[in-house]
Amino acid sequence: MAHLTHNAPGQSANGPRRILLSTAFRLALLYIGLFGGSMLALLAVIYWTTAGYIAQQTEETIEAEVQGLTEQYARLGLPALIDVLARRIEFDPNGSSVYLLVQSNGTPVVGNIDHWPSIVETHDGWLTFHLANSPQDDNPRTARARAFLLRGDFRLLVGRDMREMAAVRRLAGRALGWGLTATVLLALFGGILMSRASLRRLEAIMRAFRPIMAGDLTRRVPSGNRGDDLDQLADGINEMLARIEVLMESVRQVSGHIAHDLRTPLTRLRARLEGLRDKNASTEQAMVVDAAIADADTLLSTFTALLRIARIEAGSGMNTLPVDLPAILADAVELYEPLALERRQEVSTALLPGITVMGDRDLLFQMVTNLLDNAVKYTPEGGHIHVSLERCNGTGRLVIADSGPGIAVAEREKVLQHFYRTEASRSTPGNGLGLSLVAAVARLHRGTIRLEDNQPGLRVVLNLPIYDAAQEGEGEGGAERKQAWPPP
Numbered sequence: 001m002a003h004l005t006h007n008a009p010g011q012s013a014n015g016p017r018r019i020l021l022s023t024a025f026r027l028a029l030l031y032i033g034l035f036g037g038s039m040l041a042l043l044a045v046i047y048w049t050t051a052g053y054i055a056q057q058t059e060e061t062i063e064a065e066v067q068g069l070t071e072q073y074a075r076l077g078l079p080a081l082i083d084v085l086a087r088r089i090e091f092d093p094n095g096s097s098v099y100l101l102v103q104s105n106g107t108p109v110v111g112n113i114d115h116w117p118s119i120v121e122t123h124d125g126w127l128t129f130h131l132a133n134s135p136q137d138d139n140p141r142t143a144r145a146r147a148f149l150l151r152g153d154f155r156l157l158v159g160r161d162m163r164e165m166a167a168v169r170r171l172a173g174r175a176l177g178w179g180l181t182a183t184v185l186l187a188l189f190g191g192i193l194m195s196r197a198s199l200r201r202l203e204a205i206m207r208a209f210r211p212i213m214a215g216d217l218t219r220r221v222p223s224g225n226r227g228d229d230l231d232q233l234a235d236g237i238n239e240m241l242a243r244i245e246v247l248m249e250s251v252r253q254v255s256g257h258i259a260h261d262l263r264t265p266l267t268r269l270r271a272r273l274e275g276l277r278d279k280n281a282s283t284e285q286a287m288v289v290d291a292a293i294a295d296a297d298t299l300l301s302t303f304t305a306l307l308r309i310a311r312i313e314a315g316s317g318m319n320t321l322p323v324d325l326p327a328i329l330a331d332a333v334e335l336y337e338p339l340a341l342e343r344r345q346e347v348s349t350a351l352l353p354g355i356t357v358m359g360d361r362d363l364l365f366q367m368v369t370n371l372l373d374n375a376v377k378y379t380p381e382g383g384h385i386h387v388s389l390e391r392c393n394g395t396g397r398l399v400i401a402d403s404g405p406g407i408a409v410a411e412r413e414k415v416l417q418h419f420y421r422t423e424a425s426r427s428t429p430g431n432g433l434g435l436s437l438v439a440a441v442a443r444l445h446r447g448t449i450r451l452e453d454n455q456p457g458l459r460v461v462l463n464l465p466i467y468d469a470a471q472e473g474e475g476e477g478g479a480e481r482k483q484a485w486p487p488p
Contacts, residue, residue, distance in 0.1 A: 028191020104153035
């Protein structure tokens, strides 16, 4: 059946937004979060392990130096200790070692800092305090030191400037930041590449879906040689389409054979009824025979329409040529205008000239006359029918609008099916195949049909691809366009 038009698959948001909304990109974001979190945890462990190791080494170095100075003081006394400290400071004035020997009242004796830190030492004698910065150094300096008491109420402070450790921490922090940033960017780039690759394959599948949804069951979904889940899905869809194609062809053949086989005995029955009527029959008997002939004509018309639709859907006997669509519409309006005038209906047209479509002129004419016949039939006396044709996005947009009762929204797709009739139309002659034939012709010409509310009445909107003779050529593009006609 024909579908009311809507956005085709694969015609959603384009460009970056499509990538951002894709499942592959969302999975990539999930992997970015997991991988980024793992990388952050790993770098954090490396950072704290490195910083802890440096701090431990620093404290062990201080402990060893304190032990050596204590032994020096115990053997040689205070003057030797002062001499050792002075020589160490003189030998490495800008080094990382921190020394300070003060008297009981806090007066410095020797050292490379000018006063005892105003920080309360811990129970094990360790202090962490800030050092005065040199003019060349803008970064705050921190020292880690050990304090202990000597005989004579002298206090000794031995420590290390922690600027090297701070530099290592800053370096590790920068490495952590850059590593995490590079990880996220690379993962994001990989996610975009994966998404684009997946979208290209999905778009190829969606392009194959459009003619299938339009009724061309001979099309197949492209499948690669990767053997992944998309290939398996495509193979499954192709198997399903092949099965559906066989079943649909069987249904068409059965319905066509039934219609063909029943049309012959019905024709004979009608001929016999006419012969019976021509004999010496009473008036009452002639009326019964005429009613039977009318019923036979209705059945013959139904079977003829079924056979016609079957041939249209099969695409057999189609004479494909460039067709002047405004001329067809003008001829159809001219044909039905007298009937509309009898019902005091006003018919108006607005036909843009120069619109050519590729197709079968007889089928297109029958499609238009079916629509006009419905419009005249269901528009009340004194009503209005308007026929218009214009260009719209590379198609000829045909609109036939009437001021009749219209069709409920819930029934607009159903009326395009075989034999479906609305409740309001059951009392009028017909077999429910008129709009079904229109939909079949529209599909055959790669067009779309849409039913809309005309407030009041019904608007039937048909879009047929415009044929541009200037684009036809012997090149590669022209060959592709020629292969597209007639439609498969």
